[in-house]
Amino acid sequence: MPNLNAAFSALSDPTRRAILARLATGEATVLELAAPFAITQPAISRHLKVLEGAGLIVRRIDGTRRPCRLAKGGIEAIYQWLATLRDALSRNYDRLDEVLAAMNREKERNGHE
Amino acid sequence: MSKMTLVTEGDKHIVVTRHFDAPPEGLYRAHTEPELIRKWMLGPEGWTMPVCISEAHPGGKIRYEWSNGKGAGFHLTGEYLELEPYSRIVHVERMHLPEPTPDNHVETRFDPDGAGTLMTMRMTLPDAETRAHMLATGMEHGMEASYVRLEGLL
Numbered sequence: 001m002p003n004l005n006a007a008f009s010a011l012s013d014p015t016r017r018a019i020l021a022r023l024a025t026g027e028a029t030v031l032e033l034a035a036p037f038a039i040t041q042p043a044i045s046r047h048l049k050v051l052e053g054a055g056l057i058v059r060r061i062d063g064t065r066r067p068c069r070l071a072k073g074g075i076e077a078i079y080q081w082l083a084t085l086r087d088a089l090s091r092n093y094d095r096l097d098e099v100l101a102a103m104n105r106e107k108e109r110n111g112h113e
Numbered sequence: 114m115s116k117m118t119l120v121t122e123g124d125k126h127i128v129v130t131r132h133f134d135a136p137p138e139g140l141y142r143a144h145t146e147p148e149l150i151r152k153w154m155l156g157p158e159g160w161t162m163p164v165c166i167s168e169a170h171p172g173g174k175i176r177y178e179w180s181n182g183k184g185a186g187f188h189l190t191g192e193y194l195e196l197e198p199y200s201r202i203v204h205v206e207r208m209h210l211p212e213p214t215p216d217n218h219v220e221t222r223f224d225p226d227g228a229g230t231l232m233t234m235r236m237t238l239p240d241a242e243t244r245a246h247m248l249a250t251g252m253e254h255g256m257e258a259s260y261v262r263l264e265g266l267l
Contacts, residue, residue: 005246012124012245082248088156090117093131095153099143100135 007078010054015039016047020070023057027069124241127248129234137223137230141199144221145169155179164188169196175204187211199223215243 010016019033034044048068051057055074059066117131133140143149146169151162154177164178175191190213191206202221208214218237223230238244 008245008248009242012241014124086117086119089119089129091158092153092156093117093133095155096143097133097135099149099152100133100139103139103142103149104135 004077004081006054007056007074010050010056011078013047013050016051019044019047019051020056020075023068023070027067029065029067033068121244122235125238125244127236127238127244129232129236131232132226132229133232134229136199137225138199140223140230140232141202144202145196150177169193171195175206214247215239217247 011020015037018037022028022033022036030041030044030048033048034041037044048057048059052059052068055077056071057068057074058071059068117129119127119129122128143153145167147165147167150167151165155162156179160179160181162177163180164176166174166176168174171193173193175193176188178186178188180186188209189206190209191204193202193204195201195203200223203219204221205216205218207216215238220235220237222233222235224233225231238247
């Protein structure tokens with residue numbers, strides 16, 4: 001399981017988000033990942049290290065290649081966490097619906113007096 | 114049915130939108146009057162807001178204290194910057210956990226939307242790291258996430 005702080009911190013960088021988006025379409029090597037970016041391979045490798053440390057990607061050894069892919073557990077943990085927060089926020093606003101409805105009823109009552 | 118959306122924007126922003134079947138005046142009051150705020154801004158079930166200070170004028174203080182009734186609690190402080198009844202509120206806020214978090218600059222708009230109101234809350238954090246931390250810890254009354262798009266991810 002990834003550390004959520006490390007995971008969100010890793011996601012705060014646009015290059016790393018682009019790398020994850022690319023990996024969502026399938027496994028890739030550093031060389032393939034570096035191709036679309038105007039940055040060096042060592043820089044991409046550093047980003048991969050951050051993503052790996054955050055539990056968002058895993059790498060395997062295949063001869064001299066070290067292809068990367070998304071770490072299913074890490075990505076799912078983030079979505080699960082966001083869903084939990086989303087529920088808490090939704091409950092706030094569902095309660096606000098009730099408060100607004102009560103305000104409206106009161107207004108109508110006062111208007112009819 | 115979900116009426117709420119939450120997206121990240123650029124490196125420092127989080128934008129929440131939601132439609133309400135009530136006029137902007139009701140929304141504005143429910144966001145600024147303490148006796149109304151403490152009825153809904155509570156986060157998870159079981160939490161209450163024993164202290165709610167909201168001085169709705171520029172420079173006015175904000176202080177919300179939450180409790181779960183079992184000894185756990187935390188609070189938020191802030192200041193109002195601009196108020197335009199009943200359409201717009203600008204304030205800054207920070208959580209105390211207990212260390213204060215970096216300031217979150219929040220603009221909340223209430224625009225007529227059909228017979229109701231579209232609320233748009235735009236948060237601006239000092240930097241991408243702070244926003245990431247905020248999403249990770251779910252601070253600000255567990256508010257920060259619904260459809261966080263993670264910009265193209267999956």
